[in-house]
Amino acid sequence: MGSVDVVLAAGRVQAIGPGARAGAPEGAEIVDCTGLLVLPGLIDAHTHAVWAGTRLGDFVRRQGGASYASILEGGGGIHTSVAATRAADEATLLALARARLAPMLALGVTTVEVKSGYGLTTEAEARLLRVARAAAGPLRVEPTFLGAHTIPRDRDRADYLDELCGPMMAACAPLATAVDVYCDRGAFTLAEADRILRAGRAHGLAVKAHAEQVEFTGVAALAAGLGALSCDHLERIDDAGITAMAAAGSVAVLLPGAMLYLRDPSPPVARLREAGVRMAVATDLNPGSSPLGDLWTAATLACLTMGLSPEEALAGITANAALALGLPDRGHLRPGAVADVALYRPPPGELADARVLVQYMGGHRAERVYIDGVRVG
Ligand SMILES: [Zn+2]
Numbered sequence: 001m002g003s004v005d006v007v008l009a010a011g012r013v014q015a016i017g018p019g020a021r022a023g024a025p026e027g028a029e030i031v032d033c034t035g036l037l038v039l040p041g042l043i044d045a046h047t048h049a050v051w052a053g054t055r056l057g058d059f060v061r062r063q064g065g066a067s068y069a070s071i072l073e074g075g076g077g078i079h080t081s082v083a084a085t086r087a088a089d090e091a092t093l094l095a096l097a098r099a100r101l102a103p104m105l106a107l108g109v110t111t112v113e114v115k116s117g118y119g120l121t122t123e124a125e126a127r128l129l130r131v132a133r134a135a136a137g138p139l140r141v142e143p144t145f146l147g148a149h150t151i152p153r154d155r156d157r158a159d160y161l162d163e164l165c166g167p168m169m170a171a172c173a174p175l176a177t178a179v180d181v182y183c184d185r186g187a188f189t190l191a192e193a194d195r196i197l198r199a200g201r202a203h204g205l206a207v208k209a210h211a212e213q214v215e216f217t218g219v220a221a222l223a224a225g226l227g228a229l230s231c232d233h234l235e236r237i238d239d240a241g242i243t244a245m246a247a248a249g250s251v252a253v254l255l256p257g258a259m260l261y262l263r264d265p266s267p268p269v270a271r272l273r274e275a276g277v278r279m280a281v282a283t284d285l286n287p288g289s290s291p292l293g294d295l296w297t298a299a300t301l302a303c304l305t306m307g308l309s310p311e312e313a314l315a316g317i318t319a320n321a322a323l324a325l326g327l328p329d330r331g332h333l334r335p336g337a338v339a340d341v342a343l344y345r346p347p348p349g350e351l352a353d354a355r356v357l358v359q360y361m362g363g364h365r366a367e368r369v370y371i372d373g374v375r376v377g
Pocket residue numbers: 046047048210284
């Protein structure tokens with residue numbers, strides 16, 4: 001790779017390339033990349049990083065043959081995390097969230113999407129979004145409102161939907177940038193998802209959906225029709241959903257952790273690729289279906305289990321992940337991009353080629369990390 005400089009100034013990438021420092025403006029940060037791999041700061045576009053309690057019991061039951069959906073329908077799964085999260089105080093939740101995000105920053109992740117969804121009351125959901133926002137710094141957090149994670153056990157379905165689309169949306173929308181819905185067996189129906197996403201959009205939120213994971217519902221096509229930034233999971237998406245996503249420019253966020261833990265089939269990556277749907281890769285960090293916090297591991301798993309190329313995996317944790325969050329000026333190193341940068345040492349004896357970080361699975365700690373042009377790690 002030779003001696004490459006990245007010049008950062010005023011929070012933006014000013015220049016990149018051999019000798020770029022020559023024209024650097026006064027006060028610019030000159031990042032000397034000699035011997036290192038330089039990438040835009042990584043972006044994890046789908047996590048549920050704020051929760052309390054354990055789901056070890058679910059894991060043991062699934063390994064004994066129980067399905068994710070049957071555990072959820074039996075009052076376990078997400079409901080177990082909701083009970084423990086409601087019982088925890090805000091300081092505890094914040095400490096847990098920070099403890100989960102800090103290792104991500106060490107891996108060079110500079111932006112993380114964090115969903116609510118383990119509160120499921122107006123006050124508890126707003127609290128989770130406040131915690132997600134408070135957990136930022138230096139890492140950037142993009143909070144997503146997921147009061148539509150599932151219907152709480154202690155609530156009438158119609159009453160909960162009225163609260164969700166009314167006072168809860170009004171209280172949570174100012175704390176979030178997007179609305180999300182889990183439309184699947186054991187959670188919300190297609191008609192309910194339509195109502196929830198429209199209510200979020202009316203409050204100015206971007207649209208996202210947990211789509212076609214356990215069962216096919218048609219929510220990918222629905223969400224794309226509402227201009228969704230992303231549809232996530234997609235193990236069982238059909239051609240109409242793919243066509244709708246391509247037409248809307250919705251990003252396919254692939255979550256190989258959940259796919260492996262739940263032993264689901266692979267999303268139809270070849271058909272998504274052929275249709276021109278951009279693909280991102282995320283951890284889906286959560287205690288139930290994807291206890292995985294290492295975005296590099298997710299990138300490698302997306303290659304091994306879904307058939308992405310190393311180049312697609314790298315785009316999936318940078319530029320395409322940024323698009324899934326509606327942030328087109330992140331995830332690039334071109335001049336004008338946000339000055340979030342991560343530098344890595346290749347594995348011993350390896351090529352100075354970023355694809356080796358996908359080839360070798362996980363745990364790639366960054367040598368240096370910059371956010372907004374400032375060194376933070
Ligand atoms: Zn999720």
